[in-house]
Amino acid sequence: MIVRTLAALVLGTFLMVPHAAIAQAGKPAASEKAGDIEPQVRTRTMTGTFGGQRVSYRATMTETVLESDDGKPEAVIVTTSYVKDPRDASRPVFFLFNGGPGSGSVWLQMGAFGPKRVAIPSDARDDGAPPYPLLDNPDSLLDVADLVFIDPPGTGFSYLTRDTNPKKYYGLEQDAEAVAKVIRLWLNDNGRWNSPKYLGGESYGTTRTAMVARELEGGTYNDVGLNGLILISTILDFAGREPTPGNEMAYVVTLPNMAAAAYYHGKVQAPSVEAIVEEARQFAIGPFASALLKGQDLPDAERAAVRAELARLTGLSERYLDQADLRVTSQRFYKELLRDRGLTIGRLDARYTGRDFDNAGETPDNDPSFYGIDAGYTAAINSWARDTLGFETTREYQSIGREPGRNWEWSTGQGRGAYLNVAPYIGQAMRQNSQLRVFNAQGYYDFATPFFGAEYSLKRMGIPQDRVEFQYYDAGHMMYIRDEDRAKLSRDIRAFIRAR
Template sequence: MRHALLLLALIAAPAIAQDPPPAPKVAAKADDIPPPNVSVTRHTGVFGGQRVAYTATAGETYLKADDGTPRAAIFSVAYVKDGRDPNRPVTFLFNGGPGSGSVWLHMGAFGPKRVAIPSDARDDGAPPYPIVANPDSLLDVTDLVFIDPVGTGFSHVLGKTDAKDFYGVTQDAKSVAQFIRLWLNENGRWNAPKYLGGESYGTTRSAAVLNQLEGTYNDVSLNGVILISTVLDFAAGADTPGNEMTYILNLPSMAATAAFHGKGGFAGQPAASVVAQARTWATGPYAAALLKGNALPATERTAIRRDLSRYTGISEGYLEQADLRVTPGRFYKELLRDRGLTVGRLDSRYTGKDFDAAGETPDNDPSFYGIDGGYTAAINAYARGDLNYRTDRSYVTIGSLGGSWDWRLGGGRDNDVYMNVAPYIGKALRENAGLRIFVGQGWYDFATPFFAAEYALSRTGYDPARIQFEYYDAGHMMYVRDQDRAKLTRDIRAFIRGR
């Protein structure tokens, strides 16, 4: 949340007067903080075709300072199969933002219950939203722990702790890694196969947490990392003047979207076929043309403009005015302008109508406001109902932490201006022979384009034999489409079983 501006009052006083020194910051005593709020319930369900009896533990875990003072309460929901097996796989899951609770993966993809919103890219409308059994949940192959980092979900700081102590790539990763170690202690699971999974910024977090778990002498070794809608190299995908890579990496997503909506030279063709051609053209003729800049010959410019129009469905006149470089924000508005529609950022299958059809960029993202009401209602109803979790706190589905987030990785100026956590994954692959990476991407995702994920994980220093890519006919949250939720969970089941 944005803090209100502080108004400073200037008080007249003699020149020799001095303000009293600020009162020292007193740490909260453990005695002043109530014990963690926890609810334990028992359930059964059918997942992956198997009936599973399981215990759900919804509640807080306190992260403590070295002196034992509680600093933050991490809310999590753990689903553990009854007849506890210390060698059964366990998967830790979270979403992104930064500032997003784990509701999306929890109530959309992998939890034992899910919210049933429209599967065909339509708005989720108004309540009540059906909360139904989820036979696609992964509970048949792994225990599940959904984590809400500080500032998300029901998680919060305690006492006098400054929330900003947790708001940063490394700070956040350290707190999640601390939680995982505590959970392994309390549940006797140190020798169990372990998986880490995140979506969106949660993939950034996954790489940073992987580094915290395996990058020290007191390792927590992992069997796999599950990356869903991946963003690792923030510099390559930045929509910043002078960065040509962003146009190259977004081009295949534009081509798939244009074809889906019946635009361009590939209208109606399957996404996989369209993007295969778009990848080749983007890294070949288009990249060469962009790198030539103002030295691009007129004849070559004409050919590039023609082909760019075929791939993107945008008119040659507009592309000429844009100097052959169309940002995603402009694409969302321009592609279907003749129909009075915009396309979504998270999922470009969705369309919306703006107040001003002549505007430069969309008013909002129809693929977000098309799903947010259902998920927010579902997690609050489910947590307070099935999980019997009692709290006065409001669940933070999406919080505005990005503006206060510390994006620096440390280690010198280059790391601070070129934010890329992908090397953490490369290092872990080199130092853990049993580690594998799963990457799931939607064709219609502009928040974390699939080609950018491929680019980040195909640089030197990565073992391609241990990185598995899977693709889905939806967008950022591919599991909102029923067929892709089923495919995603089948793919991850196979990934976990294949260790």
């Protein structure tokens, strides 16, 4: 066995020491003891054409062991790196992860930016049954940056050891601390401390991006300067997703999504999705927000006018809107918009439709935009990691792991009763780093992380607007599923990285 040991960093409550070695096989967490873990490194040299350039690269899957301060292994983190060969330290490095919390990096890796992608329908149809072809991905960013996909604890093939307390890793701050340490140690191991660095994620991965940026840029020692944050399907201010009684912002930020979905399914008329979305933005932040905030003091005439415009923008009947007191939750909207056709629409991507057991309920049985794609992605990552890269394990790949979410600590110590908003951490990092820029990508048909909510979060005080870029796509949460938008996303991020 060949062992390569990196510098140990004492950071906070535990010590992380990565070990790199060739192991014969992984073992399930239930059987692992402190002395049994033999971390794997699997490397293949490959070539591909990305962004029109032929690139030779090394694909490497690595297990990094996180240890407690008494030397006990607590977690094993898997990273998948794609690095140009020969190594060029002047090239940017882009660290990526997905969301959840509990989601593996399969979505961004096999759907958007990895050198291979899974072929599933681009037009919001179900992915059907296997086989799911693995195709060369010319939209990978390997022509402009080396890529490092990180699976935090409890996601992908990464795991906690048998006796590890989940509270040490499953939480906003705990997770960010672990991911930041993995990044620091990857920079050590690969000699990339002075390379341009980009950090980004999708969905909760954007929340993680804000938290990890705080860890990397906010330290008093061993600070890691960043060139850019790349946010895909952003969720930073969680008030916008919780329609609890009295929280009117949840209805305000989702209204433009409803207008976009209604337009896509032919329930409202407009010159374009951009046009109907802009109308909905202006109405949502103006007359609609004002009406909701007036509560029971809302005059009848104003209520009638707001109800009529709301019906025009959403395709819902005034009678239904009146019964809902002008406040239609996203779950109800998925069911109601196409009830006359016996269809529901997707949460992650409202272009998708499904059929429920019956048509009488208030909410859908399931999300057709998730069950329409999940099998293809799961098959792709297992085939790529096990069969092509040679990663050996009896563990199941956790594309959406349950354990992190069940144990997640959502507090950031912002104060008693404070709702979660991590956008200020991005503002702080930008104010302390005059060259840090932010790229934000949003799909018009994404109800999981509404685009208007991202705009609301990133346009508030403390965030320098001259360094924030917004781009929009004619698809949903994973906009890269649509072929045209995967190409556009790749072009947009490629231009963002080159603009440094």
